[in-house]
Amino acid sequence: xxxxxxxxxxxxxxxxxxxxxxxxxxxxxxxxxxxxxxxxxxxxxxxxxxxxxxxxxxxxxxxxxxxxxxxxxxxxxxxxxxxxxxxxxxxxxxxxxxxxxxxxxxxxxxxxxxxxxxxxxxxxxxxxxxxxxxxxxxxxxxxxxxxxxxxxxxxxxxxxxxxxxxxxxxxxxxxxxxxxxxxxxxxxxxxxxxxxxxxxxxxxxxxxxxxxxxxxxxxxxxx
Amino acid sequence: xxxxxxxxxxxxxxxxxxxxxxxxxxxxxxxxxxxxxxxxxxxxxxxxxxxxxxxxxxxxxxxxxxxxxxxxxxxxxxxxxxxxxxxxxxxxxxxxxxxxxxxxxxxxxxxxxxxxxxxxxxxxxxxxxxxxxxxxxxxxxxxxxxxxxxxxxxxxxxxxxxxxxxxxxxxxxxxxxxxxxxxxxxxxxxxxxxxxxxxxxxxxxxxxxxxxxxxxxxxxxxx
Numbered sequence: 525x526x527x528x529x530x531x532x533x534x535x536x537x538x539x540x541x542x543x544x545x546x547x548x549x550x551x552x553x554x555x556x557x558x559x560x561x562x563x564x565x566x567x568x569x570x571x572x573x574x575x576x577x578x579x580x581x582x583x584x585x586x587x588x589x590x591x592x593x594x595x596x597x598x599x600x601x602x603x604x605x606x607x608x609x610x611x612x613x614x615x616x617x618x619x620x621x622x623x624x625x626x627x628x629x630x631x632x633x634x635x636x637x638x639x640x641x642x643x644x645x646x647x648x649x650x651x652x653x654x655x656x657x658x659x660x661x662x663x664x665x666x667x668x669x670x671x672x673x674x675x676x677x678x679x680x681x682x683x684x685x686x687x688x689x690x691x692x693x694x695x696x697x698x699x700x701x702x703x704x705x706x707x708x709x710x711x712x713x714x715x716x717x718x719x720x721x722x723x724x725x726x727x728x729x730x731x732x733x734x735x736x737x738x739x740x741x742x743x744x745x746x747x
Numbered sequence: 748x749x750x751x752x753x754x755x756x757x758x759x760x761x762x763x764x765x766x767x768x769x770x771x772x773x774x775x776x777x778x779x780x781x782x783x784x785x786x787x788x789x790x791x792x793x794x795x796x797x798x799x800x801x802x803x804x805x806x807x808x809x810x811x812x813x814x815x816x817x818x819x820x821x822x823x824x825x826x827x828x829x830x831x832x833x834x835x836x837x838x839x840x841x842x843x844x845x846x847x848x849x850x851x852x853x854x855x856x857x858x859x860x861x862x863x864x865x866x867x868x869x870x871x872x873x874x875x876x877x878x879x880x881x882x883x884x885x886x887x888x889x890x891x892x893x894x895x896x897x898x899x900x901x902x903x904x905x906x907x908x909x910x911x912x913x914x915x916x917x918x919x920x921x922x923x924x925x926x927x928x929x930x931x932x933x934x935x936x937x938x939x940x941x942x943x944x945x946x947x948x949x950x951x952x953x954x955x956x957x958x959x960x961x962x963x964x965x966x967x968x969x970x
Binding site (some may be wrong): 535539540560561563564565566567568570572573574575576577579591595596606607608609610612615616617619620621622623624626628629630632634636654656658663664667668669670671674677678696697701709710711712713714715716717718719720721722723724725726727728729733734735736738742743 | 783802830839840879935939951
């Protein structure tokens with residue numbers, strides 16, 4: 525797993541509010557790893573852009589995407605066409621005195637590049653394990669692994685992290701000390717985060733099956 | 748505000764797991780309205796796809812996007828080029844007996860079409876009020892409205908909702924009754940939702956400024 529920061533390609537450099545741009549691979553990786561869902565954009569058969577939500581998992585310098593072998597968007601993306609992938613985590617609402625200075629706190633990453641389908645079964649299986657471990661550490665060992673037929677029914681793409689940038693807004697609203705009437709309304713930040721609810725056991729499982737240790741640990745870490 | 752369901756264009760019809768496709772405008776609108784962040788994809792000046800996170804607000808049959816007048820992505824998108832917009836809300840982790848049947852519950856919407864810049868100041872101001880009201884109902888009345896200079900510094904795009912589809916996964920893992928050893932591991936759903944934390948007042952405001960009623964109501968509704 526390399527954590528180097530190569531020269532920033534202009535294709536992903538943050539021009540708008542450049543101080544929010546982050547090009548450190550460790551920071552980019554942390555944002556990619558913190559989000560369950562990504563959005564993958566490509567150019568559709570009709571020549572028009574199309575963006576679709578997907579799941580991803582980063583392993584070292586690669587982002588894996590997976591879905592059904594029947595997914596048209598995934599098949600097109602795996603054919604070597606250009607794609608762009610974005611991940612965004614909302615961290616809070618930012619309230620200022622003036623509407624104009626209202627904002628949100630967030631962490632986002634945009635990747636660009638070309639994806640290729642993973643054809644090697646060992647790499648495919650390792651990617652699926654990475655998906656599982658990113659989503660819910662420990663679950664891979666609890667559940668039945670994919671068999672040969674399930675592996676064939678799954679398409680995995682690899683998108684190398686070559687053109688990547690993060691954009692982060694954090695902290696207080698700006699321009700607060702410039703306000704002439706700061707007392708007129710409350711100004712501050714409302715943090716927001718994704719929180720798990722109570723795990724719901726499938727009604728078909730026996731009542732004495734204990735909660736999965738992987739689920740219990742995942743929920744406890746996010747409470 | 749029309750809530751009709753026009754014929755579904757093939758460009759957005761859900762082909763993969765078609766039973767998850769939803770084309771009812773009321774359902775599409777509810778998903779658009781429930782998410783703070785969207786992802787807007789377009790074709791960049793270099794001919795390659797690019798997807799960027801943004802904020803949006805739906806008003807009737809239109810999705811408004813806003814950002815700085817200096818945003819290159821927004822300016823390109825407002826020039827009449829094709830765009831695609833997606834919104835995704837994660838609702839839970841879906842745990843099955845086999846890794847292959849693991850999934851996530853989610854609600855997503857994909858729009859396609861062409862966006863145009865809003866040049867009329869009254870429509871622009873109404874769109875900004877809609878942004879504010881979608882994000883935090885009541886805040887618009889609490890904060891200072893945009894002045895002429897701030898209005899000029901803001902670009903607002905309108906994307907009509909013409910090609911739109913939702914895709915929703917909900918409920919239990921599938922294939923549970925086909926398992927031969929259902930007792931081997933816990934199977935079920937872990938709900939996930941975005942929850943506000945304690946509002947953090949800006950250290951520069953006087954200690955006796957009460958919490959904004961809009962913030963208090965927003966937090967209470969999500970606890």
